[in-house]
Amino acid sequence: QVQLVESGGGLVQAGGSLRLSCAASRGSFSSRAMGWFRQAPEKEREFVAAISWSGRDTYYADSVKGRFTISIDSAKKSVYLQMNSLKPEDTAVYYCAADLLPLTHTARDVVEYDDWGQGTQVTVSS
Numbered sequence: 001q002v003q004l005v006e007s008g009g010g011l012v013q014a015g016g017s018l019r020l021s022c023a024a025s026r027g028s029f030s031s032r033a034m035g036w037f038r039q040a041p042e043k044e045r046e047f048v049a050a051i052s053w054s055g056r057d058t059y060y061a062d063s064v065k066g067r068f069t070i071s072i073d074s075a076k077k078s079v080y081l082q083m084n085s086l087k088p089e090d091t092a093v094y095y096c097a098a099d100l101l102p103l104t105h106t107a108r109d110v111v112e113y114d115d116w117g118q119g120t121q122v123t124v125s126s
Contacts, residue, residue: 002027002115009120020081022096033103034079038092050107093119
């Protein structure tokens with residue numbers, strides 16, 4: 001089982017930026033897909049972005065495309081989410097997730113992922 005620990009959340013004003021980090025440990029990581037999801041109060045967990053372990057392929061939710069960038073440092077076993085031009089509707093708990101399998105078209109599905117971090121709160125004030 002992979003252990004994932006997120007960091008970097010916080011309170012920011014609308015239009016600001018934050019960079020989330022996810023450090024992975026235990027288990028094998030080669031060929032895995034990694035993803036970021038978020039969950040706002042009383043809403044379902046939703047897909048934000050995903051990346052292949054090589055970093056060559058990425059997927060984004062339409063709501064964050066052009067504002068958020070997912071990246072990976074395989075040597076450090078870390079995944080990042082750079083969030084720019086933040087909006088109040090981006091407020092949520094953000095979760096890092098790991099899939100046992102390589103990145104595919106199912107990367108947007110919550111059920112695709114096998115391991116999850118504990119989440120980090122992002123709050124965007126208007």
